[in-house]
Structure formats: C-alpha cells, structure tokens
Amino acid sequence: MQQSAPRLILKRRARNLGSKVLGTAATLFGLSWLVWILAVTLFNGARALGLHIFTDITPPPGAAGGLANALFGSAVMSLLGIAIGAPLGIAAGTYLSEFAERRPIWRETIRFVNDILLSAPSIVLGLFVYTIYVRQVGHFSGIAGGIALSLIVLPVVVRTTDETLRLVPNMMREAALSLGIPRWKVTVQVLYRAAAPGILTGVLLGLARITGETAPLLFTALNNQFWNNNIDGPTASVPVVIFQFAMSPYDAWHSLAWAGAFVVTMVVLLLSVGARTFLLKNRIDSNG
Amino acid sequence: MNADAVEARDRTAVETRQDTLFRFVLFGAASVVLFVLAGAALSMLWGGRLAFQTFGWHFIFSSDWDPVGKHFGALVPIYGTLASSAIAMVIAVPVSFGIALFLTEIAPGWLQAPIAAAIELLAGIPSIIYGMWGLFSFVPFMSEHVLPWINDHLGPLPWIGVLFSGPPLGIGMLTAGIVLGIMVIPFISSVMRDVFRTVPASLKESAYALGSTTWEVVWKVVLPYTRSAVVGGIFLGLGRALGETMAVTFVLGNAHQLSASLLMPGNSIAATIANEFTEADSDLYLSSLIALGFLLFVVTLIVLACARLMLHNLARREGR
Numbered sequence: 001m002q003q004s005a006p007r008l009i010l011k012r013r014a015r016n017l018g019s020k021v022l023g024t025a026a027t028l029f030g031l032s033w034l035v036w037i038l039a040v041t042l043f044n045g046a047r048a049l050g051l052h053i054f055t056d057i058t059p060p061p062g063a064a065g066g067l068a069n070a071l072f073g074s075a076v077m078s079l080l081g082i083a084i085g086a087p088l089g090i091a092a093g094t095y096l097s098e099f100a101e102r103r104p105i106w107r108e109t110i111r112f113v114n115d116i117l118l119s120a121p122s123i124v125l126g127l128f129v130y131t132i133y134v135r136q137v138g139h140f141s142g143i144a145g146g147i148a149l150s151l152i153v154l155p156v157v158v159r160t161t162d163e164t165l166r167l168v169p170n171m172m173r174e175a176a177l178s179l180g181i182p183r184w185k186v187t188v189q190v191l192y193r194a195a196a197p198g199i200l201t202g203v204l205l206g207l208a209r210i211t212g213e214t215a216p217l218l219f220t221a222l223n224n225q226f227w228n229n230n231i232d233g234p235t236a237s238v239p240v241v242i243f244q245f246a247m248s249p250y251d252a253w254h255s256l257a258w259a260g261a262f263v264v265t266m267v268v269l270l271l272s273v274g275a276r277t278f279l280l281k282n283r284i285d286s287n288g
Numbered sequence: 289m290n291a292d293a294v295e296a297r298d299r300t301a302v303e304t305r306q307d308t309l310f311r312f313v314l315f316g317a318a319s320v321v322l323f324v325l326a327g328a329a330l331s332m333l334w335g336g337r338l339a340f341q342t343f344g345w346h347f348i349f350s351s352d353w354d355p356v357g358k359h360f361g362a363l364v365p366i367y368g369t370l371a372s373s374a375i376a377m378v379i380a381v382p383v384s385f386g387i388a389l390f391l392t393e394i395a396p397g398w399l400q401a402p403i404a405a406a407i408e409l410l411a412g413i414p415s416i417i418y419g420m421w422g423l424f425s426f427v428p429f430m431s432e433h434v435l436p437w438i439n440d441h442l443g444p445l446p447w448i449g450v451l452f453s454g455p456p457l458g459i460g461m462l463t464a465g466i467v468l469g470i471m472v473i474p475f476i477s478s479v480m481r482d483v484f485r486t487v488p489a490s491l492k493e494s495a496y497a498l499g500s501t502t503w504e505v506v507w508k509v510v511l512p513y514t515r516s517a518v519v520g521g522i523f524l525g526l527g528r529a530l531g532e533t534m535a536v537t538f539v540l541g542n543a544h545q546l547s548a549s550l551l552m553p554g555n556s557i558a559a560t561i562a563n564e565f566t567e568a569d570s571d572l573y574l575s576s577l578i579a580l581g582f583l584l585f586v587v588t589l590i591v592l593a594c595a596r597l598m599l600h601n602l603a604r605r606e607g608r
Contacts, residue, residue, distance in 0.1 A: 012501050012504070013501065015501070015503055016501035016502055016503040016504070018503075019389065019502070019503040019506070020389075020393075020394050020502070020503075022386055023386040023387070023389035023390040023393075023394050024386075024390055024394060025386065026382070026383045026384075026385075026386025026387050026389075026390065027386065027387050027390040027391070027395075027403060027407075029383055029386075030383060030387055030407055030410065030470075030473050030474075030477070031403070031406055031407070033410065033470045034406060034407075034409055034410050034413075036421075036425070037410075037413060037417065037418065037421045038413075040421050040424070040425045041417055041420070041421060044424075088317050088320055089317075091313060091314045091316075091317030091318075092314070092317040092318040092320065092321055094314050095311075095314035095315055095317060095318040096318060098314075099311050099314055099315070100318070109322070110318050110319075110321055110322060112593075112596055112600075113321055113322055113325050114321050115592075115596050116325065116589060116592045116593060116596060117321065117324060117325055119524060119527050119528055119531075119588075119592055120325075120328075120531065120585070120588060120589070120592070121530070121531020121532070121533065121558060121584060121585070121588055122531070122533070123531065123533040123558050123561055123562060123581070123584075124328060124332070124531065124581050124584060124585045124588075125324075125328065127328075127332055127335070127561070127578060127581040128324070128327065128328035128331055128332065131331040131332065131334070131335045131578065132327065132331055151324055154320070154321065154324070155321070158321060182303035182304075182306060182307050183307050183310070183311075184306055184307055184310035184311075187310070208412065211414070212413075212414020212415070212416055212417065213414065214414070214415070214416045214533070214534045215415075215533040215534055215558070215562060218562055218565065218566065219565045219566060222566065239414065239416045239534075242416055242420060243416060243419075243534065243537075246419070246420050246423060246424075246538070247423075247538070254424075257420060258420070261416070261417050261420050264414055264416070264417065265413065265414070265417055268412055268413070268414055269409065269412065269413075272409075272412045273409075276405075
C-alpha cells in the first residue's frame, strides 16, 4: 500500500530539517577547533611573551633566553625564499597567461604540474634541496633553507599571477599593441600595472605559507643555537626552534616555544588576512 | 632610403630581439616548475637507490626498522601514513560536506562570507601550531576524556573492538588522524562549496518547482551534477593528509611498531623522515629515509593528479 501523503511529507520535512541541523552542527564543529587552537596559542603565547624574546638568543637548557637568532634567521630565509621564488613565479605565470597560446598542451601540462606542486608535501621539497644542494656543498646552510622555501613560494605565485593576468581585459593588450609597443613592454608596463594587486596578493600569500613552514628547513637550514650572520652556515628559524623546544622536557623551553608559536601565528594571520582584504579592496575600487 | 625608415627598421629589429629574449626568459621560468617536480622525484629515486638495491621489495613489505643492525623496512611508516589519513578522511569528508551545505543552502547571505573566511583561517594556521596545540592541549584531552570512553564503549565490540582497545596514552594513530582531519577540512569544504555554486540555478529551481526540499535538491541534483569535482576535492584533501609532517610528528608517538589498536603510538613516513633524518649515521640509513620520501612523493603525486583531473573535468563541462 502506498504511504499516505501527509506522512510522506512529514518524513521528507523531517529529513530536510535533520540535514540542516547536521550541516549547522558540522560548521560549529569546524569553527570550535579554530577557536580552541587560537585560544590556546594566544593565551599561552601572550603569557610567555616579553621583550627578552626579541633581544636574547636561544638558551641552553635551564637558562633564560629569547628567540632573537631564530627570528632573524626566519626573516632572512623567508626574504631569500621570496627573492628567489617570487620573480621566478611571476615570470612563469606570465608565460602561461601571455606567451603560451601556440602551445596549449605544454601550457596545460605546466599548469597541471604547478597545481600538483601547490599541494605536494613540503618535507619532500626539503629532501630534494638536501640531495641537490646540501649534499653537493657538504654542509647545512641558510641558503639551502631559502631555496627550499622558494620552492614553496613558486607554485603559489605562478598560479596567482597566471589567474590575475587572465582577468586583465583583452582590450588593454590590443590597445597597447596597436600603438606598436613591443610585447615585453606591453607586459611589463601595461599588464603588470593592471595586475599588480593580484600578483602582490600572491606574493603575500606565499610569504604567509613559508612563515610557519618547518619540515623543509629541518635538513636544509638545520638549526643554530647562537647568533649567526653567516647565511652560508646552519641557521636557526622560529618553527624549527618551536619543534625542538616543544618536544623537550624543559618548562622554560616550552614557554619559549609558546612565545614563538604566538609570533608565527600572528604574522601568518596578519599576512593572509591582510592579503585578502587588500585584494578585495582593490577589486571593489576597480569595479566602482 | 631615408634616415627615418632606417631608424624604424633598426628599432623593429631590436624590439623583435628583445621580445624573443623576454619570451625565452619566461619560458625558462615556466620550465623550472616542471624541473622541480621531475627533479624532486628523480633525485629521491637516486638518493634512495642504495636502500632499494639492498632490500628490494622487502623494503616495502618488511616491518623491521633497525638502525643498529642496518635493516630497514617501510611497512610501519607506510601503514601509519595510510591509517592516519584514512581516519582523517572519515572525519573530514562528512564534516566538510556539512559545512559546504551550510554555506551554500542554510546560512543567510550575510553570514556566508564571514563563516567561509573563518573556516579558511583553519587552513592558514601553520602545521607546527597544530602540532604544539595537539601535544599540549589535545593529547591530554583525548587521554582524559575521550579515550577512556572509547575504551569502555567501543573496545568490547566484536570485530572492530580490537581497533579501540589499549592504554589511553593520548598519543597515537587515532589522535593523529583526528588532527589531520581538522587540518584538511578547510581544503575539502572550500572545493565543495565552490563547485556547489557552479550548479546552474535553473537546474535547482526546476527541482524546487517540483516540490523538492532543500535536502532533496542537494542530494539528488547538486551532488550528482558535481560528483567528479567533489571526489576531486576529497582527493585533494587526501593528498594533503598523506604528506602532512609536523602536526603528525608531534602526536603520533614515533614508535616503530605495528599494532592493531588505533590507540597505540605509531609512525608515518613524513614523521619518520622528520624525526630521524639528522640522526642517520650510515649511508644505508640515510638512503632508506630518502627512499621513504620517494614512496611518499609518488603516492601523493598519484592522488593529487587524480584530484586535478577530476576537478578539471567539471571545469571543462562548464565550458571554462
């Protein structure tokens, strides 16, 4: 016998309501982790924070100290990573968007490979730099760390550059080319100017990604307990110091690790939120 | 020929040369992308050749990991990587679907953007922070509140009980899987949300006009229409989970043992490399770790390539 209509409707409505309740619950579940993680990091970090974090170097067990050498090392290696990765990524993204129209298969292959690289495990990129650079040179160094980080920046910048340039209206290219301007000048002086906010966002997102990156630095830059101005030697970085200190049995080291976690989280969040709002603002400006 | 024409011809020649050079430089930069991927795979195969030659297929199927006796087998880390990723997917897929459902169908318009941004913040938090939070907050929480309950209620069950019985250490496969699941939720849910939005409004409106409920529209129209891209998004998350290093290293316990229980400490490929690489004192040890990296890279490449192909199919059908 067929179900009576009112009961069927009730059943369908109940299922509908159930799905909505579960969907909302899933969202709250996801958000609760965010709140928990941020609260723990910010609370413990704020308690451990102080001026000594920025002025003293990492201590041996049982002594007082800060993270100055690790912060310096992180900054240097991140800048190196951006300095190598960003120009390379912008150039490759430009090629994909502007200069590969006659080789669609080649272009799609590179886009495909770049997308894979975007989510490839970062520890593997560290192993790659270890085998091609550290092993050949014979010692760990900040340069190797910077190269490993640049490989993480590269796909991010390639993708954003490619996508932003494709959004530039064709009219701009045609107008500039019809004036007889060579293509490289059209690209550099017209297209880059139009796409600058998007490209800059990509670079900032790349920087945000490498700020907290640990795995590729473990066996490229290694670590260094002391202040080090020599980029060709083992270099400390905040994430690696957090790893070492958090895994240790000493309370003073744990506290420093929380301070480092606080600094890294704040920098990453500011960079990614800043990059997104910056892009959003520019989009609205150019539309209105 | 007058001077102007000569100048124009020369300038054209110079500009053509500059254009060629510019194109060549850009082409070189684009090739670097290919080089990095191929180079990473080949250099690790080369670095791991000593291990592959010495152990052959035993490298994959042996559970020995004995740095002193110099005998290395990858079964324990391979099992750990697969098991923790499987747990992660069991948690992340339904939750991500729920979030995507909420963001596309349930939430009022003004709430969608802020919630989506908050979920994406989860993806922005560095994995070392997940690891530290996991070790100092989540592991104690698991061992005090969750694991005793699991032990009491799931442990006695037939068949699957063996998975859930063991000492409530907190550190272990289940904890690592849950942390991984949280980490990949933002990736999967943002892909799902994006592809749900690509469903033509006319399709959904037709279903509503026939009297469908929201749930029926999602389950019978939206999901079938976006199936391949949804699976692609799930694979993307899986690729992330397989290669995740730092968070897992903190909460997995770094124990080279194969145990049936998910509550026991274990090891994963990435965690083994991170923990032991700088301690590797022999060529064979080092080579075995690089060989592990090669296996991880190949598996994630296959998973990620599948993901991209499935996502690409939808884009092509959209005519984009």
